[in-house]
Amino acid sequence: MKAKTVLPAVAMTAVSMVLTLAVVVMWLGGAVPWPVALVVGLGIDGGWLATLAYERRLAAQGDHSGPVTAVGWSFGLLATGVLIAHALTADHSRGAWLAVAWLPLAAKALWLVHGLWERTALTPSALGAIRGIQQEARDEAAVARARLRAQAATEETRLTAVTAAGARVARVQAKTAATLAGAWSTLESARQGEGTGRALTSVTARVTPDVTPAWELPVWGPTDPVPALETGPALTDAQLDELVVEIRDSRTPPLSYREMATRFRTAGHSASEVRLRAAWKRVVA
Structure with missing residues (x-):
């Protein structure tokens, strides 16, 4: 994971230093001897590389220096300025030189991104713990959703069963009420009949001689x-x-x-x- 941020920064820095050295040698080679131009180019690249190394050392110690960072950005701006000046004074390929003039600043920005990544990077054990916590939270959420769905299905089944049972009870009660109403209607008709008492008395006359009971059927009420x-x-x-x-x-x-x-x-x-x-x-x- 660290290589994903440090390798682009290293590659961009190397390309920027080579371009800066080449431009300085070509630009100053006609005005001064080429060894002098080479020393100037190496001086710019060396200053940039030295400040970068110092910044990386402070970052490894968990420290930071504002002046060192300012010097590093100054060397990056100087290299960018050299590339832009060469592009503007070149007789040919001006657009190509302007297209690569931003590489020193881009290299500094990549090192800044790499420093931010290092300050926020976590150890593999911490990352594993975080993944475990996230997985546990997902598992608990999935179990909770499954439990809610199961409870909803159970409640729906219970309500359906209760409704069906209530409907059956209502039908049985209605049927029983109709049967009772018919039975009590028959009893009431027999009770109100004129020959009911005489019929019952004739049946019990042999059992209770000389006794005329007053027969009364039960009254529904x-x-x-x-x-x-x-x-x-x-x-x-x-x-x-x-x-x-x-x-x-x-x-x-x-x-x-x-x-x-x-x-x-x-x-x-x-x-x-x-x-x-x-x-x-x-x-x-």
Whole structure:
């Protein structure tokens, strides 16, 4: 990774130094002896190379010097100025010389980029740790997305199942309500029929001779809750008979067994259904 920034800077510096030396020798060769022109060219390149080496040494130590950097850029500007002056005074290929006149400044800029890269470069272990953290974050995000998608699918399935079950329950309730309505309609018709009582009495006449019970079919409607009874001493048959007679004859015509039993229990008396019905039969007989 380091070679990607340092190699272009080295190549650009070498080309710039060669061009600067060649231009100085060609430009001053006609005015002064060529050894003098060569010394001048080498002086410019040597000063540039010396300041560059010093800058690299300071950078390796984690330090920086403003004056050294200014001197280095001065040598780069001087080399660029020499190339531009030669291009402007050349009799031929002026455009080509102007095209390469920017190379010294470009070399300095590449070294600046390389210095910035070195100050921000990380070790392989740090880069590996960063990659691991990024991968862990991506894994957690992927798992979270998968979990959310799974939860959404599960919730959708649950809602679909609940909706379907509710629809089935509603259909069953509607069917049951229709069946109950028909059954209670039949019972009500039988209850209101004129021959219902006579038919039931004729069936039970052999079982309860000389007794004409008042047959009543159940009525479909709201019921009144009966308060809880406190357990007290058991009633004797005589006491039970007296209570049944008292409650039955409390209204004219006498109360039916159903009404009498309701008032008996509402009044707070306690007796089993078998004993209460047996007392009713004794009283009626």
